[in-house]
Amino acid sequence: MRTAFRKILNRYTTGAQYLTNQHHIDVAVKTNSEREKRPLRYDVINHLLQSLNKKELTYLEIGVKNPEKNFNKINAENKYSVDPGVEYKDNPVDFKMTSDEFFRKLKAGQILHKEISFDVIFIDGLHLASQADKDIENSLEIINDEGFIILHDCNPPTEWHAREEHYYKLSPAKNFWNGTTWKAFYKYRLNKDLSSACINTDWGIGIITKKKIFNYLHENINPFYEFKIFSENKKIILNLIDMDELKNLVET
Numbered sequence: 001m002r003t004a005f006r007k008i009l010n011r012y013t014t015g016a017q018y019l020t021n022q023h024h025i026d027v028a029v030k031t032n033s034e035r036e037k038r039p040l041r042y043d044v045i046n047h048l049l050q051s052l053n054k055k056e057l058t059y060l061e062i063g064v065k066n067p068e069k070n071f072n073k074i075n076a077e078n079k080y081s082v083d084p085g086v087e088y089k090d091n092p093v094d095f096k097m098t099s100d101e102f103f104r105k106l107k108a109g110q111i112l113h114k115e116i117s118f119d120v121i122f123i124d125g126l127h128l129a130s131q132a133d134k135d136i137e138n139s140l141e142i143i144n145d146e147g148f149i150i151l152h153d154c155n156p157p158t159e160w161h162a163r164e165e166h167y168y169k170l171s172p173a174k175n176f177w178n179g180t181t182w183k184a185f186y187k188y189r190l191n192k193d194l195s196s197a198c199i200n201t202d203w204g205i206g207i208i209t210k211k212k213i214f215n216y217l218h219e220n221i222n223p224f225y226e227f228k229i230f231s232e233n234k235k236i237i238l239n240l241i242d243m244d245e246l247k248n249l250v251e252t
Contacts, residue, residue, distance in 0.1 A: 027172035030157040037201040041122070041152055042073040044205050047243075051250045060098045060118045060142075062135055063125030063152075067092060076119070080112070083125075088165055097127050098245055103138040117144045124152040127179025128164065129187075129225075136188060136208065148209050153178035154185045155204020155238060159227040176201055183225050185240035186237055187246045188241055189217040199246055207240070213249050214239055 049057050059076035064083040071081055082102045085091030095102050095111065107109045121139045123132060132151060139149045156162035156178035166177045185206040189196050195214035199205040207214070222229040222237060234240050242248075 024172045027158050027160055031161070031176050034157050034203055037071075039201055041092075041150075041202050041205055042070050042145075044199055044201075044207075044243070044246070045070075045073050045120060045122055045150060046073075047247070048150070048207070048250065049074070052119055052146060054119065057066060057119045058117070060121045060139075062102075062121070062123045064088075064091075064093050066090075070122070070124070074122075077188075088093075099123075099135050099138070106142070116146075117142050119144055119147045120150060121147070122150045122152070127153050127166075127181050129175065129180040129183035132181045132184035133187060136184060140208075143210070145210050150205055151181055151185055151206035151208070152182060153181045153197050153203045154206035155200065155234065155240070155243075156182060161203075162227055181193070181206075182230065186217075186222065186225070186230075188237065189237065190220055192216055192218075197241050197246070200240050200242055204238065 025097045049059065051097055056078065057076040058078040059074055060080050061071050061074070062082045064071050064081045065088045067081065067133035070206070071079065078094070078117070081093035082095045082097065082099055083091055084098045085093075085096055097105075102111070106116070107114065118139075121143055123135045123139065125131060125135060128237070136149060136151070143149055158173060160171045161176055161178045162179070162182065163171060163173070164182060170173065182204070185196070185198065185208075187188060188194055188208050194208055194210060195212050196206065196208045197214040217237065217239070221233060230237055
């Protein structure tokens with residue numbers, strides 16, 4: 001009985017230590033700070049759509065979950081949504097499948113039509129660099145020359161938010177998870193044929209475009225994708241800007 005009691009006591013004592021540990025406190029502060037930032041992703045997306053000054057806009061969202069969070073707030077005449085429904089059982093989307101399957105069927109002419117192109121593509125699916133990379137690569141083939149590819153979760157505030165395993169509940173970041181999307185975005189920051197920037201709000205809203213309105217990164221200053229280097233050089237690595245700077249760069 002005493003041994004069992006000690007185990008329970010040790011468990012709660014360890015939990016209390018987490019609550020008062022300065023590292024855990026610092027991570028919690030950064031989490032709360034990020035959650036309070038505005039504007040939100042749909043504000044940025046709608047601004048970029050509006051900036052195109054087109055009568056009829058075409059929008060694609062990859063990784064929808066609950067459409068009330070973002071998709072339903074997007075102002076575009078033609079909207080399409082892709083999600084396999086892993087995290088949201090209702091999954092009221094147009095294409096209930098993975099993004100890999102969607103792009104494969106699109107290229108084969110089995111859904112929509114081969115010649116379709118999009119003004120804005122928002123990528124918010126599996127937050128791992130390998131998948132985000134594939135989604136960006138596929139999106140570049142169907143984005144209009146004047147259009148924008150937008151990625152969510154490009155600016156994780158700590159290495160715990162940028163962990164690979166989402167369901168590690170003992171993380172100081174708890175259930176908040178940006179994954180490794182920043183690595184995929186960084187790869188395309190180094191592409192001289194594209195321009196890119198990241199809006200410093202809502203966990204980092206990365207923008208990639210074929211238009212030369214932003215800059216690109218001329219030198220690979222983080223070849224091994226180390227988080228410490230990323231954290232110390234976010235301004236350069238992400239081309240981190242605020243919403244007012246975006247509005248000055250992208251005329252509406």
